[in-house]
């Protein structure tokens with residue numbers, strides 16, 4: 001799961017309008033359900049030991065995106081999919097690291113000890129300062145052409161402020177904080193961009209009222225390109241019984257830097273591999289795509305890239321995305337039912353995936369798990385193009401989250417079994433041959449009552 005504190009610009013695909021899926025209101029029908037023969041076809045085959053072994057292998061080496069550790073994990077995942085006979089593809093995409101070699105912001109020969117933005121352009125510019133307020137689109141005029149824009153932080157994204165002044169011909173950005181202390185923002189390499197304190201910024205605003213002020217920005221940032229991967233494995237249905245629809249089941253294979261990432265998210269990968277192993281030998285009428293994403297920890301870069309390269313005809317056929325991230329944490333979930341398993345959607349609304357998930361836990365464990373609202377994982381880009389999506393996770397997360405202690409020792413086989421059974425049984429409702437194809441614009445049955453819960457994940 002992506003860290004809340006590392007709020008970098010997330011490359012999401014553009015929001016596409018699509019026909020909204022309308023779901024029936026939950027009825028007051030009793031939740032009492034029981035395990036069906038269909039469920040048993042899947043859940044009895046799930047082996048938590050298999051999953052545990054996958055996690056053990058993957059978490060032996062950190063899998064930070066763009067490192068050898070990621071490649072080692074990707075090769076393992078790929079080999080597992082291939083051994084199942086799945087049409088498997090490793091999809092590379094670029095990621096960028098920025099190394100700051102020098103950063104200087106100077107006014108009247110005084111060093112402001114500014115901090116270059118992540119993704120600042122490099123350059124050495126000396127020019128007059130122009131106060132452009134918060135640099136919203138309407139605020140920035142041509143007066144900034146050839147000048148350094150003095151920008152107030154707040155209201156709109158850093159990258160948009162930089163974009164707006166760059167569009168009007170500015171040669172540099174000096175942005176001041178709207179809270180105490182130093183800060184750094186983000187840019188996309190257009191021009192030198194440096195952050196200074198609120199106090200320094202307000203002083204410059206005053207100074208500009210008395211006449212021109214000249215500033216110098218000298219930034220040298222090295223852009224280092226690396227490669228990260230998405231692994232995709234396609235399981236095709238029997239040609240004579242193909243609904244033409246696609247269900248995607250995803251997790252992320254990268255870890256945070258130097259983190260073993262046993263629960264985050266080798267656990268999700270282990271579930272994806274285990275469900276692939278089982279579905280390969282189960283008759284289905286719907287294509288299933290098993291996906292593991294790189295660079296989730298950098299802001300869902302891999303899943304965003306994956307969705308962005310899909311032909312629209314594939315997106316149109318995708319009816320559900322199940323994301324599993326952190327599904328084995330022994331100490332996660334406090335004393336919430338079913339180990340704290342919950343389904344988070346981007347908009348905080350129920351959808352086909354949450355309906356099926358709650359229904360599955362109701363049948364399997366006599367408890368309809370709740371849903372809530374959270375992004376911060378790879379369900380985001382799928383949601384953004386109109387695909388019903390949810391994140392399955394134990395919440396709140398365990399104390400080992402994003403720490404070097406996220407090791408195999410803190411993995412619960414019981415939780416792995418439960419979360420994977422839930423997603424497996426839920427997905428099987430769509431892909432099993434005896435159920436009709438879903439009509440995305442039609443009303444899908446909500447078979448159990450389940451509640452919205454405002455449960456913080458960390």
Ligand SMILES: [Zn+2]
Nearest residue numbers: 001002264297
């Ligand atoms: Zn994470």
